[in-house]
Amino acid sequence: MNVNIDQMIRVAIYLRLSKDDGDFSLSENGKTESNSIHNQRELLMSFLQSHPEMELVGEYKDDGYTGTNFDRPDFQKMIQDIQKGLINCVIVKDLSRFGRDYIECGRYIEKLFPQLGVRFIAVNDHFDTASGNQSDSIVVPFKNLINDSYSRDISIKVRSNLAVKRNKGEFIGNFTVYGYVKDPENKNHLLIDEYAASIVRNIFRWKLEGFSPVSIADKLNKAGILSPMEYKKAKGSRYETSFKKSALAEWSHVAVRRILKNEIYTGVMLQGKRTTPNYKTKTEIRKAESEWARKEGTHEPIVSKAEFDLVQRLLREDTRAGTPSAPVHPLCGKLLCGKCGEPVVRKSTTSGGRLYAYYLCKSYGSKKSGCASRRFGEDKLHGLVLAVIKQEIDVLLDMEKALKSYKDASWEESEMKKIDTNIAMQEEIIRKNNDLRMGVYEDFQAGILSREEYAEYRADFTVRIDTAREAIRQLLAEKSEIQDSLGNQKNWLEQFHAYVGIKELDRRYVVALIDRIYLFDDGSIEIVFRHKNQKERILNFIREQEAARKRKPLVLVPTVEVV
Numbered sequence: 001m002n003v004n005i006d007q008m009i010r011v012a013i014y015l016r017l018s019k020d021d022g023d024f025s026l027s028e029n030g031k032t033e034s035n036s037i038h039n040q041r042e043l044l045m046s047f048l049q050s051h052p053e054m055e056l057v058g059e060y061k062d063d064g065y066t067g068t069n070f071d072r073p074d075f076q077k078m079i080q081d082i083q084k085g086l087i088n089c090v091i092v093k094d095l096s097r098f099g100r101d102y103i104e105c106g107r108y109i110e111k112l113f114p115q116l117g118v119r120f121i122a123v124n125d126h127f128d129t130a131s132g133n134q135s136d137s138i139v140v141p142f143k144n145l146i147n148d149s150y151s152r153d154i155s156i157k158v159r160s161n162l163a164v165k166r167n168k169g170e171f172i173g174n175f176t177v178y179g180y181v182k183d184p185e186n187k188n189h190l191l192i193d194e195y196a197a198s199i200v201r202n203i204f205r206w207k208l209e210g211f212s213p214v215s216i217a218d219k220l221n222k223a224g225i226l227s228p229m230e231y232k233k234a235k236g237s238r239y240e241t242s243f244k245k246s247a248l249a250e251w252s253h254v255a256v257r258r259i260l261k262n263e264i265y266t267g268v269m270l271q272g273k274r275t276t277p278n279y280k281t282k283t284e285i286r287k288a289e290s291e292w293a294r295k296e297g298t299h300e301p302i303v304s305k306a307e308f309d310l311v312q313r314l315l316r317e318d319t320r321a322g323t324p325s326a327p328v329h330p331l332c333g334k335l336l337c338g339k340c341g342e343p344v345v346r347k348s349t350t351s352g353g354r355l356y357a358y359y360l361c362k363s364y365g366s367k368k369s370g371c372a373s374r375r376f377g378e379d380k381l382h383g384l385v386l387a388v389i390k391q392e393i394d395v396l397l398d399m400e401k402a403l404k405s406y407k408d409a410s411w412e413e414s415e416m417k418k419i420d421t422n423i424a425m426q427e428e429i430i431r432k433n434n435d436l437r438m439g440v441y442e443d444f445q446a447g448i449l450s451r452e453e454y455a456e457y458r459a460d461f462t463v464r465i466d467t468a469r470e471a472i473r474q475l476l477a478e479k480s481e482i483q484d485s486l487g488n489q490k491n492w493l494e495q496f497h498a499y500v501g502i503k504e505l506d507r508r509y510v511v512a513l514i515d516r517i518y519l520f521d522d523g524s525i526e527i528v529f530r531h532k533n534q535k536e537r538i539l540n541f542i543r544e545q546e547a548a549r550k551r552k553p554l555v556l557v558p559t560v561e562v563v
């Protein structure tokens with residue numbers, strides 16, 4: 001591998017906090033370190049993580065020094081290291097961390113750094129000397145910066161204060177969402193508005209019963225229930241209620257859908273969905289969901305998390321909206337032909353005044369498919385699916401019993417512990433190889449290693465680091481999968497108690513439990529359950545436990561054959 005070391009980005013991160021900025025706290029080793037230094041470091045580290053081409057060479061930190069001059073020990077040390085050629089890129093959180101004397105800042109960034117071939121990045125200011133194509137493009141933002149420094153600082157302060165509140169889950173909006181009111185004693189806290197909350201609960205219930213947003217809006221309008229907008233007007237003293245009945249804003253499927261999709265009803269505060277790119281523009285842009293400020297349990301939920309998740313699945317899967325009055329068929333969208341994999345369609349005929357509904361492969365009749373003409377009568381099919389669901393629930397409850405017999409170990413905890421140990425191990429690998437990589441650079445600088453040797457070592461350490469990073473990524477995904485499926489429930493299996501003794505096939509059960517159903521020519525069906533992987537993990541755990549007990553493993557997976 002041929003690595004040109006001149007192309008490598010050797011990064012120094014620079015952190016600074018003046019005493020006036022306040023916010024000091026005692027860290028565990030007894031030294032005072034400001035929280036803001038910590039925050040600066042976190043921000044820069046996450047920036048570096050998204051830039052694998054950059055390599056961290058050193059951290060320089062002036063805690064308790066003013067930015068109005070450059071007489072700061074670590075800053076001077078950094079400049080020396082730059083002059084030694086150890087560093088070719090300096091990264092700070094924002095320009096004011098680098099210095100508050102912008103003229104002097106300009107001298108470094110416009111003159112000294114370019115001369116030494118040093119790239120300069122101020123992350124929060126979106127300022128990067130490498131992105132400028134002419135030399136004077138650096139001057140321009142600087143001039144602006146001097147002029148703008150006041151308003152910019154104010155804007156950033158306001159924005160970051162709001163961000164802190166958001167991250168703490170405090171409500172900062174002007175208007176609350178339908179179903180909640182602001183707590184009169186704490187305007188950052190939400191309380192349930194009992195009347196509106198009861199409507200919200202009805203909306204979720206109707207959705208679970210199979211009604212589409214269109215038909216739910218229709219129901220609400222027929223019942224004369226005020227839409228969220230009219231309700232707000234009716235409650236607020238600033239608005240006058242409308243004279244004409246026809247002028248009332250009615251419920252729309254959009255309003256219903258918005259309620260059904262709002263996670264706030266589960267007690268989660270979601271804010272900061274939109275942002276303005278900077279203080280100069282008022283145009284809002286929508287942020288990626290991962291950047292939203294999210295905090296659980298900040299207020300009382302109106303619907304349960306399980307109910308909410310189920311509704312989200314229903315919204316995705318109920319593609320056939322149905323007529324306003326008729327809910328969707330229980331198995332809608334779930335049935336596939338076991339032979340060709342094509343969807344199965346529902347047809348109906350009337351014979352003897354009775355409606356007979358049946359299912360048939362979509363490609364039946366086309367010459368190449370060769371799918372049989374077998375028709376699955378709807379009633380019989382529903383009976384089969386119900387029988388399989390019941391059998392599956394029995395199996396899951398047996399598993400729960402087995403788990404309860406292992407008093408010393410919860411499978412979840414043991415699984416998590418394994419993952420955590422593995423993550424710690426991978427982190428150690430990264431740390432070690434990072435050290436080694438830095439070490440060989442020093443050896444190369446000292447003339448101990450040749451350029452080729454250095455490049456070879458470096459490439460090797462880099463591969464190991466990348467591999468470990470990828471491993472961590474996968475482990476974290478696995479972890480969140482376990483957490484997600486378990487939710488906040490102590491025991492994931494407990495949820496299946498809700499299905500004990502079900503008498504008829506219900507859309508809710510189907511969507512909650514079943515991924516897809518294959519229908520075969522011989523009249524048999526195969527159901528793929530959504531919890532397949534989770535069940536497999538628990539079964540593995542049970543097998544391990546049983547093996548440890550040196551007993552014959554439990555046989556808990558019956559092959560379901562319904563013919």
Ligand SMILES: [Zn+2]
Nearest residue numbers: 337340361371
């Ligand atoms: Zn087919």
